[in-house]
Amino acid sequence: MASRTSFMSKLTSAFILLCFIPFLFLSAGCKRENKALPILGNQDVVNGDTIRHIVPDYLLTDQDSQQIRISGYGNKIFLADFFFISCPSICPKVQKQMLRLYDKYKDDNRVMLLSHTIDQRHDSVTVLHRYAQNLGIDTGKWKFLTAEKDSIFYLADQYFVSVVDDPSAPKGFDHSGRIILLDKNRHVRGFCEGTDPESVTAFFSTVDRLLAEEYK
Amino acid sequence: MYLFIRRFLYIALLVSVSTSCQTNPYRQGHELYKINCESCHMEDGSGLAKLIPSLKSSGLFRSTPECLICLIRHGLDKNQLTGQQMPANKRLNDVELANLVNYLRQEYASITIAVTTEEVNACLANCKDEE
Numbered sequence: 001m002a003s004r005t006s007f008m009s010k011l012t013s014a015f016i017l018l019c020f021i022p023f024l025f026l027s028a029g030c031k032r033e034n035k036a037l038p039i040l041g042n043q044d045v046v047n048g049d050t051i052r053h054i055v056p057d058y059l060l061t062d063q064d065s066q067q068i069r070i071s072g073y074g075n076k077i078f079l080a081d082f083f084f085i086s087c088p089s090i091c092p093k094v095q096k097q098m099l100r101l102y103d104k105y106k107d108d109n110r111v112m113l114l115s116h117t118i119d120q121r122h123d124s125v126t127v128l129h130r131y132a133q134n135l136g137i138d139t140g141k142w143k144f145l146t147a148e149k150d151s152i153f154y155l156a157d158q159y160f161v162s163v164v165d166d167p168s169a170p171k172g173f174d175h176s177g178r179i180i181l182l183d184k185n186r187h188v189r190g191f192c193e194g195t196d197p198e199s200v201t202a203f204f205s206t207v208d209r210l211l212a213e214e215y216k
Numbered sequence: 217m218y219l220f221i222r223r224f225l226y227i228a229l230l231v232s233v234s235t236s237c238q239t240n241p242y243r244q245g246h247e248l249y250k251i252n253c254e255s256c257h258m259e260d261g262s263g264l265a266k267l268i269p270s271l272k273s274s275g276l277f278r279s280t281p282e283c284l285i286c287l288i289r290h291g292l293d294k295n296q297l298t299g300q301q302m303p304a305n306k307r308l309n310d311v312e313l314a315n316l317v318n319y320l321r322q323e324y325a326s327i328t329i330a331v332t333t334e335e336v337n338a339c340l341a342n343c344k345d346e347e
Contacts, residue, residue, distance in 0.1 A: 085299060086301070088255065088256070088303055089255055090255065092264050092267075092268055095264060096262075096264050099264070099265065127299055134267045134297070134298045134299075135264075136266060
């Protein structure tokens with residue numbers, strides 16, 4: 001009698017296990033499915049073609065006085081932010097998170113980092129150069145960029161980063177601490193809040209997803 | 217059963233009383249740190265590379281509290297090597313300065329000997345940068 005009960009119990013367990021096997025396969029399949037990251041921003045239709053939002057390819061000056069355009073780096077994806085060196089509020093925290101991203105991707109030639117200063121009056125090329133040196137980074141990988149104030153403010157707007165003059169804000173600027181992810185075609189594909197380490201941790205997987213998508 | 221419930225309630229009462237009696241003496245200091253220092257020195261005091269010094273490895277907290285009090289009140293001029301400047305904190309009063317200094321010394325140097333407001337005031341009168 002006891003052995004019959006034990007046999008029935010084993011049979012029930014085996015049946016339950018068999019019922020779950022298809023679900024296990026299905027859930028594994030779902031995890032493998034990788035949807036493309038969306039292209040952020042408005043889209044226009046011109047002559048039947050869909051035109052997606054693209055960040056303009058402005059001529060910028062880097063910390064070594066070199067004139068650069070991001071299109072010149074062709075086959076890379078970009079992580080970008082807007083900051084200023086004497087910023088007493090959010091910038092150090094955002095740069096700390098940019099440093100985390102730099103550390104993660106410093107040996108990955110497909111990724112570049114761009115920090116744009118919004119304070120042209122104080123952040124000269126010399127000051128940017130010294131800042132980069134003290135941050136201890138490779139300036140071939142992470143560029144500190146400047147341009148005319150109007151260009152930088154417009155560029156920030158195109159990156160969906162809020163930057164405004166505000167006399168009541170610390171040092172006269174009110175700006176967002178977003179870190180933006182650009183693909184090889186200068187489409188905005190994602191962002192995170194640079195003041196929030198958890199948001200940046202989650203952003204690592206967004207960057208990895210774009211890398212997987214762009215370099216199949 | 218009644219005895220068990222009564223014992224359980226006694227224990228629960230003791231635990232809740234002991235928990236409520238534990239007050240954090242550095243609470244205001246910690247709040248002041250978050251408001252005045254954290255944006256540059258970071259939540260964990262780690263700073264930013266060579267630009268903003270880490271508080272974790274700073275010997276400043278082990279020296280006399282006078283240095284720390286004057287530094288917080290008057291800040292530091294622009295560092296010629298890094299271009300960074302530590303802003304002054306003129307709005308902090310003597311009680312707030314004492315609480316902030318006590319929090320910092322306890323947090324980063326495990327020093328629990330508290331600085332009093334009298335000591336803060338005496339120190340402020342002798343700061344080199346006092347205008």
